[in-house]
Amino acid sequence: MSDSYENDGKAHEQYIAEVLAQYPEKFAKRRKKHLSVAKAAEVEPDAPVGEEGPLLTECEVKSNIKSIPGVMTIRGCAYAGSKGVVWGPVKDMVHISHGPVGCGQYSWSQRRNYYVGTTGIDAFGTMQITSDFQEKDIVFGGDKKLDKVIDEIEQMFPLSGGISVQSECPIGLIGDDIEAVSRRKGKEIGKTIVPVRCEGFRGVSQSLGHHIANDAIRDWVLDKSAEAEWEAGPYDVNIVGDYNIGGDAWASRRLLEEMGLRICGNWSGDATLAEMERAPKAKLNLIHCYRSMNYICRHMEEKYGIPWMEYNFFGPSQIAASLRKIAKHFGPEIEAKAEEVIAKYQPLVDGILEKYGPRLKGKKVMLYVGGLRPRHVMTAYEDLGMEIAGTGYEFAHNDDYQRTGHYAKPGTLIYDDVTGYELEKFVEKIRPDLVGSGIKEKYPVQKMGIPFRQMHSWDYSGPYHGYDGFAIFARDMDLAINNPVWDLFDAPWTDGGELLAAAE
């Protein structure tokens, strides 16, 4: 573990100043608030250490604010947060991309929420189902069409467990009443139909979409919990905010089962509607992606008295700490089993560290991801001896940046809602050994000769959660950084790009 590194905070301050200089004055001022350098936290030496471990730095920047027009923000929209993140993975429901064809087409099968099921028959995850609005629907309203779409879904997919209506931009602008249609049709077909007001113009990023999606679960799914069939047990937990990217939730579920817990509901990777409905019968909510699902955890705490706990299944140090923390909640018997699990996997961890540690030690990483991973994966890299030079979030809130202080080392460059321009410049200046971000960032970075891994989709790999996932994570970071292609960039007859004397 490379616990004890520090980044060059002075240089990072300088880079911030340089990128800001490029903006029109008014916007330089606004962007300035989103960029900073982590400062060593001032903590009393004997201040009590909370659940999260000691506070290392202050990483606070302004966040969750509207993006500036014209700057090439990397953010998406509320629809992406609801359909793409929260609802899309619920496998036995048909999710209608309600509106014109585009949004559903671009997000079709792109998040890699794995599931087991027969697609088109009893599962509908990797499908693009849309009401494909035409001009007349915009002019006369789309409620009639929605009505018919629902009937036709029943015809085509009689085994679906329910339907969700994922609103695209026009819905909220033309005054459709999707709630009324959903309520009426739900009664008619005898299935849950969930209207979701996640039009892309709401809020400032995916984040409000998460919130709206959570509220829709509260209002349209949990209201049926009382009737849910489930024999409650003492060790029932829900996995919340794990979308099973590349199978993450499965690699996590295995560990929890091994330590004697039973998974009541999984939200929402590989989930069924029934699993979501019965979730209030669990004893504890375990939340992985805090950003996208804390709302429903807070609600379940208030309404059903179910406590919730954040955990982190990236990398062995966090996994072990999380397993212990979770076990503590259930008492000595589970605690003993958790220790067994940790011990069982220790040889695997040792083997991975032995194999990859020497190849990755001291390598510098820059991250830019969604609302959780920019901090959650840091320790996984550090477990491999790597160092985090910069990190930032697309759609984090203030509480995320506070939590980041428990992970980031002093001098780390922090960038909120980074723009294409800023990220390119920061990468160019810092020249890290690896950048972890999204598909839009991948190719520009690689063109500069810097290795890259997509950290939303796991670059078509995964899982990265749990011990099984850590092995894959380590392998992937190694193959990205240590591939020979990076040494082939310069043609041998040129010197740093300039043609040698040969010219004349």
Add this chain to the structure above:
Amino acid sequence: MPQSAEKILDHGPLFREPEYQEMFARKKACDGAASIDATALQSEYTKGWEYREKNFAREALVINPAKACQPLGAVFAAAGFEKTMSFVHGSQGCAAYFRSHLSRHFKEPCTAVSSSMTEDAAVFGGLNNMIDGLANCYSLYQPKMIAVSTTCMAEVIGDDLHGFIGNAKAKGSVPEDFDVPFAHTPSFVGSHIDGYDNSIKGILEHFWKDNPVVASASETINIVPGFDGFCVGNNRELGRMLDLMGVSYKLIGDAADQFDTPSDGEYRMYDGGTTIDDLKAAKGAKATLALQHWNSRKTLEYAGSVGQETASFNYPLGIRATDELLMKISSLSGKAIPEALRLERGRLVDAMADSQAYLHGKRYAIFGDPDFVQAMARFILETGGEPVHCLSTNGGKEWAEDMQVLFDSSPFGKDCKAYAHKDLWHLRSLMFTEPVDFLIGNSHGKYLERDTKTPLIRLTFPIFDRHHHHRFPVIGYQGGLRVLTTILDKLFDKLDAETNIAGETDISFDLTR
């Protein structure tokens, strides 16, 4: 324990391990989803004629469409011009989607800025977003031109691009004489190919409207390639053929370099593309040709209105389609088609003759944009194959009529049918009830390949799950050779796969085919 440091298993093999399989079974036992029996029954049912009829009776629901929305086409179009930044006016999520979508296909950077309109803009309009957006885009990304398109949000609230851009210029967002062409691209009308058309037309209008140059002032021929995921290979191949002919031509929008920048340590945000000077001069061309008719109807109409001769094609793929393009260009330019091209043509015909025994009578389903489907069906007919199901979600009634004319022109077209405005779930029913040997389309077809076990040949946009295909041409005689080889590879691989069980099916596992 399935995982070990020596042999690391990722999702593919990992989840087939017994530990995971048992866990899946435990979960399935109490997940409340449909039972295994019900699933099997329904699964069978969806393969039959009764389900097909219900499927084709759909009027509102669209399942797995093969089309995207207008502004995607506009972003693609803008990538064809020198140092041009796409500016998508409306909500920002769309711009993120367009960029991802194009990047996933090309495996290349794709840039576009958004005016990031939010709830307040929905109420008050997006004027301020335009003013600020243009200013920021101009100072950060230093483009030579900013091409504006719209998302449905801006269209629904009725933002007026012309007025907004004028306003922004008056406020000094960009200099008065800076080029900001625009196009309204409502996504609830047409598809990405219409967005492409609107965008190209908007750009031409911008540069031609008050331009004193008159049509036919030069011998140049303008060529509008259309929305083409294979632009990298195709535009270069087209250029090569026209250079061989010695024709003076200009591509109106050429994204080949933009979507194929080298890796040498430098990230080029902009590369290649038609220059502004060429665009201005293009008004003096003698003619404007469109390689993809259904992508360019408005553009051609506009070119015609300034006095240029116009003609359109349906993607010059295969023998006769390429012949027609070259002959048209020859007659317009007065330049003969050189012997070198006649020899190339002969080589493609030679290859087709060599392989005809395998291709004759093969049945295909083809889906994609209307011009592609038309071209592909035509080529299949040339090989003696039958393009039985030809489906285009964004093809219309006129397209279907054209397709029928094509089918009627060949004895191999007898049992073929075109399906306009239909989606891939319709195609699923077609393929189950009237099976074919091969499916030609894009990556989305892989779900049909899985369900119907019909091998998929990926030959059109978007291709997400295979790499680099778009770097090689599919048009012209050289492209035809490549298409032919791709089909044959699939065919022979299938033949081998069906005959490779030792002692059982390997009687026909022939060394020479």
